[in-house]
Amino acid sequence: MTLEEVKRILECEVITGEDRLGMEIKTGCGCDMMSDVLAFIKADSLLLTGLANRQAVRTAQVADIRAIVFVRGKRPDPETIALANEMQLPILVTKLLLYEACGRLYANGLPGCGGN
Amino acid sequence: MGEGPFCREFEVLSGDFYNAGRVSTDIKEILRQIGIAAPTVRRVAIAAYEAEMNVVMYARRGKVRLEVSPDLVRLVVRDEGPGIENIELAMQEGYSTASEEMREMGFGAGMGLPNIRKNSDRFAIRSEVGVGTELEIEVKVPSAEC
Numbered sequence: 001m002t003l004e005e006v007k008r009i010l011e012c013e014v015i016t017g018e019d020r021l022g023m024e025i026k027t028g029c030g031c032d033m034m035s036d037v038l039a040f041i042k043a044d045s046l047l048l049t050g051l052a053n054r055q056a057v058r059t060a061q062v063a064d065i066r067a068i069v070f071v072r073g074k075r076p077d078p079e080t081i082a083l084a085n086e087m088q089l090p091i092l093v094t095k096l097l098l099y100e101a102c103g104r105l106y107a108n109g110l111p112g113c114g115g116n
Numbered sequence: 117m118g119e120g121p122f123c124r125e126f127e128v129l130s131g132d133f134y135n136a137g138r139v140s141t142d143i144k145e146i147l148r149q150i151g152i153a154a155p156t157v158r159r160v161a162i163a164a165y166e167a168e169m170n171v172v173m174y175a176r177r178g179k180v181r182l183e184v185s186p187d188l189v190r191l192v193v194r195d196e197g198p199g200i201e202n203i204e205l206a207m208q209e210g211y212s213t214a215s216e217e218m219r220e221m222g223f224g225a226g227m228g229l230p231n232i233r234k235n236s237d238r239f240a241i242r243s244e245v246g247v248g249t250e251l252e253i254e255v256k257v258p259s260a261e262c
Binding site for chain 2: 063
């Protein structure tokens with residue numbers, strides 16, 4: 001699934017990475033605890049989280065996460081946006097809650113990070 | 117890569133949530149530039165990030181030493197801090213002594229040390245209560261990566 005499709009399905013606003021929406025996402029992971037993200041997420045995944053801070057961006061950079069969707073309408077502060085721009089990390093925001101955002105993507109064919 | 121291990125040392129400051137993760141992303145970039153393959157770089161980066169966050173959250177200060185040889189990446193993380201009273205308990209998934217502030221930052225799931233062990237080929241931890249903690253983390257570099 002491309003990030004452009006994610007944007008459409010989740011009715012997102014694009015905060016950073018407007019020029020990178022063609023990128024392909026292989027899997028998705030929904031989580032607010034960054035250590036759980038680091039434990040379970042696969043490389044090249046999309047992270048959906050309500051934790052709209054610098055640690056989410058750092059976690060994405062460390063774990064080869066391709067893009068972040070902040071759920072529940074959480075908007076990152078300017079410092080977090082600046083870090084995401086520096087890391088060339090696309091950030092999108094949806095008003096959907098985490099459960100529904102993950103459910104919509106799963107129903108449209110984006111698998112999760114469980115299993116091997 | 118040339119002869120002898122590549123070494124570099126980084127400082128980590130307690131409570132510096134603004135810069136937390138910078139050392140790990142610097143280490144990741146160094147390993148990438150050396151030419152180590154992405155899956156190995158990712159394992160080191162995740163272990164380094166968890167260790168760095170532990171120093172930021174719990175210790176007074178700490179140092180991360182990075183050593184890279186053709187077949188091995190080694191991290192030694194030493195901190196001055198409260199130490200860990202019960203290492204066996206701290207190694208259990210889900211066990212956490214994180215404060216509310218740490219949880220608001222997205223940490224405190226009790227996965228830090230288990231994540232470090234999971235991403236290491238060799239992991240050793242020594243701690244003295246009231247003095248500090250030392251982690252040794254080794255990740256093998258598969259042949260022909262570097």
